[in-house]
Amino acid sequence: MIETVFNSDDLPKAERFAYWHEITCRTLMPTRVNVDDEGSFRASVRILGSDALQVSTETVQSLMRAERTPKLIRRSDPEQYLLGVVQNGSYEFSQLDRESTFGVRDLILFDSSYPFHVRHQGGTHVMFRFPKKLLPLPFSKVTPLLATRLPRQEGIGDILAHCLFEVTREPSRYRPSEITRLLNIALDLLTTLLSHELDALDSLPPESYREALIVRIHAFIHQRLGDPELSPMTVADAHHISLRYLQQLFAADGTTPAAWIRRQRLERCRQSLTDPHQNQRPIRAIAACWGFTDNAHFSRLFRATYGASPSEYRASYQTFVRETTSPLRE
Numbered sequence: 406m407i408e409t410v411f412n413s414d415d416l417p418k419a420e421r422f423a424y425w426h427e428i429t430c431r432t433l434m435p436t437r438v439n440v441d442d443e444g445s446f447r448a449s450v451r452i453l454g455s456d457a458l459q460v461s462t463e464t465v466q467s468l469m470r471a472e473r474t475p476k477l478i479r480r481s482d483p484e485q486y487l488l489g490v491v492q493n494g495s496y497e498f499s500q501l502d503r504e505s506t507f508g509v510r511d512l513i514l515f516d517s518s519y520p521f522h523v524r525h526q527g528g529t530h531v532m533f534r535f536p537k538k539l540l541p542l543p544f545s546k547v548t549p550l551l552a553t554r555l556p557r558q559e560g561i562g563d564i565l566a567h568c569l570f571e572v573t574r575e576p577s578r579y580r581p582s583e584i585t586r587l588l589n590i591a592l593d594l595l596t597t598l599l600s601h602e603l604d605a606l607d608s609l610p611p612e613s614y615r616e617a618l619i620v621r622i623h624a625f626i627h628q629r630l631g632d633p634e635l636s637p638m639t640v641a642d643a644h645h646i647s648l649r650y651l652q653q654l655f656a657a658d659g660t661t662p663a664a665w666i667r668r669q670r671l672e673r674c675r676q677s678l679t680d681p682h683q684n685q686r687p688i689r690a691i692a693a694c695w696g697f698t699d700n701a702h703f704s705r706l707f708r709a710t711y712g713a714s715p716s717e718y719r720a721s722y723q724t725f726v727r728e729t730t731s732p733l734r735e
């Protein structure tokens with residue numbers, strides 16, 4: 406797995422900007438950058454991933470203007486799409502005569518093969534980049550979405566942003582193979598998001614269509630896990646497919662729609678039972694929050710899945726936490 410880490414605080418002030426510019430041009434793509442005061446420039450960068458899929462998080466604490474010119478593109482073009490997600494700050498971005506301002510959690514897609522300009526006062530963003538050939542949509546369909554604000558308030562866009570934030574927030578928690586898997590999921594989510602915006606799911610190759618539809622269905626279910634009326638039939642209806650086809654989609658992964666929904670609900674309940682902020686919350690209330698209306702039925706399912714009743718599981722976890730966090734006594 407590729408990992409590059411840079412923090413300007415590790416260098417003398419006079420060298421910070423030049424070294425940061427060199428490392429970002431080498432590991433991301435060549436750009437021309439100006440800052441108001443190189444002497445006060447501060448920045449940090451972390452890049453993770455493989456040769457194909459990479460995610461980076463970058464913080465710049467200076468007013469900065471950057472551009473990718475036709476000359477730089479002719480000199481070096483990785484032929485990539487890049488998806489930026491703003492964590493904090495405000496960014497002004499333009500490409501293909503489109504100009505937009507992006508704020509917290511906004512998503513922006515752009516193309517390394519076209520000139521662009523970006524200006525910001527300082528902030529943090531996550532950047533997901535990958536070869537254009539990996540996105541199973543025609544270039545001509547993607548181009549109208551470049552440098553526009555992609556939907557992110559709810560649904561696929563929000564899940565995509567959360568996935569990328571999760572990878573970069575504390576990457577040491579994940580094995581390299583898990584980071585690769587998460588980045589592949591991010592690519593699937595982006596494919597689904599763009600397809601939805603273009604109403605282009607039908608134009609995807611069959612396997613890509615199936616994968617994109619599954620991601621979309623999973624996102625739909627996660628948003629509605631607390632609704633006791635959620636069922637395989639409501640999922641099928643919401644996606645304009647037959648119940649039989651929905652069952653075939655899940656059967657390819659060795660499960661059923663009902664079992665997958667049930668397992669997701671149980672896992673959310675298990676997480677709540679181990680959350681110290683919910684120690685005093687009644688188990689019945691936790692179960693109801695995630696769609697279980699029959700407490701006895703919930704307890705049976707929980708025991709069958711985790712080998713203990715909900716109350717036993719909570720008590721055992723609390724005991725484990727106390728024993729592992731208590732100071733050693735002689």
